[in-house]
Amino acid sequence: MLDIKFIKENKDLVQKNNQSRGVKVDIDQLLDVYEERNVLLKKVEEKRSLRKQESKTKPSPEIIAKMKMLGEELKTIEEELKDKEQELNLLLWQIPNINMPDVPLGGEENTKVEKTIGKIPSFDFPVQHHADLGQNLDLIDLEQGAVVSGARFWYLKNELVELQFALMQFVWSKLIKKGFKPLAVPHLVKEEAMFGTGFFPAEKNEIYNVNQEEDNLYLIGTAEVPLISFHAGQTLDLKEAKKYFAFTPAYRREAGSYGKDTKGILRGHQFDKIEMVIFCRPEESQKYHQEILSIEEEIWQELKIPYQVVNIASGDLGAPAAKKYDIEAWLPAQNTYREVTSCSNTTDFQSRRLQIKYEQDNKKELVHTLNGTGMAFGRALIAVMENYQNAKGEIEVPKVLQKYLSFKKIKKEK
RNA sequence: GGAGAGGUGGCUGAGUGGUCGAAAGCGGCACCCUGCUAAGGUGUUAUCUAGGAAACUGGAUCGAGGGUUCGAAUCCCUCCCUCUCCGCCA
Numbered sequence: 352m353l354d355i356k357f358i359k360e361n362k363d364l365v366q367k368n369n370q371s372r373g374v375k376v377d378i379d380q381l382l383d384v385y386e387e388r389n390v391l392l393k394k395v396e397e398k399r400s401l402r403k404q405e406s407k408t409k410p411s412p413e414i415i416a417k418m419k420m421l422g423e424e425l426k427t428i429e430e431e432l433k434d435k436e437q438e439l440n441l442l443l444w445q446i447p448n449i450n451m452p453d454v455p456l457g458g459e460e461n462t463k464v465e466k467t468i469g470k471i472p473s474f475d476f477p478v479q480h481h482a483d484l485g486q487n488l489d490l491i492d493l494e495q496g497a498v499v500s501g502a503r504f505w506y507l508k509n510e511l512v513e514l515q516f517a518l519m520q521f522v523w524s525k526l527i528k529k530g531f532k533p534l535a536v537p538h539l540v541k542e543e544a545m546f547g548t549g550f551f552p553a554e555k556n557e558i559y560n561v562n563q564e565e566d567n568l569y570l571i572g573t574a575e576v577p578l579i580s581f582h583a584g585q586t587l588d589l590k591e592a593k594k595y596f597a598f599t600p601a602y603r604r605e606a607g608s609y610g611k612d613t614k615g616i617l618r619g620h621q622f623d624k625i626e627m628v629i630f631c632r633p634e635e636s637q638k639y640h641q642e643i644l645s646i647e648e649e650i651w652q653e654l655k656i657p658y659q660v661v662n663i664a665s666g667d668l669g670a671p672a673a674k675k676y677d678i679e680a681w682l683p684a685q686n687t688y689r690e691v692t693s694c695s696n697t698t699d700f701q702s703r704r705l706q707i708k709y710e711q712d713n714k715k716e717l718v719h720t721l722n723g724t725g726m727a728f729g730r731a732l733i734a735v736m737e738n739y740q741n742a743k744g745e746i747e748v749p750k751v752l753q754k755y756l757s758f759k760k761i762k763k764e765k
Numbered sequence: 766g767g768a769g770a771g772g773u774g775g776c777u778g779a780g781u782g783g784u785c786g787a788a789a790g791c792g793g794c795a796c797c798c799u800g801c802u803a804a805g806g807u808g809u810u811a812u813c814u815a816g817g818a819a820a821c822u823g824g825a826u827c828g829a830g831g832g833u834u835c836g837a838a839u840c841c842c843u844c845c846c847u848c849u850c851c852g853c854c855a
Contacts, residue, residue, distance in 0.1 A: 396824045406836040407784055418835040
């Protein structure tokens with residue numbers, strides 16, 4: 352979230368920024384509420400001060416009577432203050448991060464293609480959709496997934512599972528080489544972690560709530576949540592930035608996407624993913640954003656799959672992100688690029704909520720946090736399947752993955 | 766799941782209703798001493814927040830949130846977490 356003082360001093364900027372993201376919070380109202388809250392706070396503090404002075408020693412009966420009255424007044428004002436702070440927070444929590452200067456303004460249609468890498472392949476045979484390849488080669492079982500868990504769940508089978516494991520090792524070893532430290536993280540988190548990373552309140556309906564009555568935990572929609580929360584409440588030594596990654600499933604309700612991408616495994620309630628995060632000093636976050644992007648690009652380049660990098664427009668940014676790049680890989684069967692990774696600079700939006708700081712000239716300052724997809728395996732599998740299919744309806748194994756596998760092609764006969 | 770114990774400052778640990786933001790020790794910092802020398806002495810040393818140029822002043826914080834009380838680290842309730850024993854278990 353933003354610093355209320357920053358909002359006060361940069362009213363117009365915040366207002367414009369909100370507009371660019373389609374967020375309708377009345378900043379004047381917010382600042383009014385803030386002022387009202389400050390007045391109440393001052394009153395409360397004055398009365399508390401009085402009470403404190405009289406409570407140093409045992410007071411006389413008259414003073415006790417007086418203090419009793421003061422206590423009543425205090426209680427009333429404290430109640431008002433609490434309501435006012437609640438009102439303030441509800442407004443404040445809706446305000447998204449400030450766009451970086453080079454974020455394209457507008458909605459999805461204004462997403463800017465930064466670069467296009469790789470030549471779109473031309474096939475001299477009819478290309479198959481990954482769902483058909485999966486069916487023909489006995490790699491995906493959507494029907495039984497639906498029987499067991501419902502729509503948008505599936506089983507991966509045979510070589511496809513091995514292929515995913517090969518991709519995992521490929522990305523894993525690369526991130527280790529790049530200085531990222533692996534973490535095995537909780538997949539169920541408390542509300543505070545969801546709020547702190549900025550997924551609540553905005554995206555609450557995307558998240559599974561487990562055992563609300565007894566445990567009230569939330570299934571992670573991305574490892575970003577436990578990874579960033581790993582340092583919640585801590586003051587870090589940031590002489591060097593901290594880099595982590597984790598391999599986890601991502602659980603998503605996909606509440607708003609009924610009827611969208613229903614064929615195959617492009618959009619599901621659960622997919623495996625490697626996520627990376629970085630904690631760094633504010634002046635370094637733009638540099639590390641580029642670094643994360645370049646690692647993601649390297650992965651797709653080595654897989655030899657065409658992709659484009661897009662700079663997400665303001666209206667499409669999640670609340671915590673100041674800037675976001677997606678990589679979209681070419682999917683031949685859909686004849687288009689589709690999102691396969693996403694990396695964001697969330698500046699101090701998350702660290703302010705989670706109170707993640709570092710020490711600078713004997714003062715504690717908020718860190719900047721970044722996150723990026725190492726690999727979303729569901730979509731990576733789709734990209735490999737569709738781009739590496741051949742005329743015989745087989746799937747060839749990308750060169751960089753071959754050392755992890757005992758086969759070079761996925762064929763029909765097992 | 767059952768039975769218990771507990772969460773206090775950077776650390777150890779005292780504090781069961783008022784003068785407690787909190788003894789003592791350790792650690793840190795500053796100065797002094799310099800034939801007890803990998804030592805001694807003196808002083809100082811929590812965090813957040815509002816105002817202020819600063820000195821300073823106010824408020825909050827003893828796991829979190831409520832409650833009782835004129836007054837809560839201390840009493841009551843709920844929650845979170847840690848530990849011990851039993852049970853179960855990959």
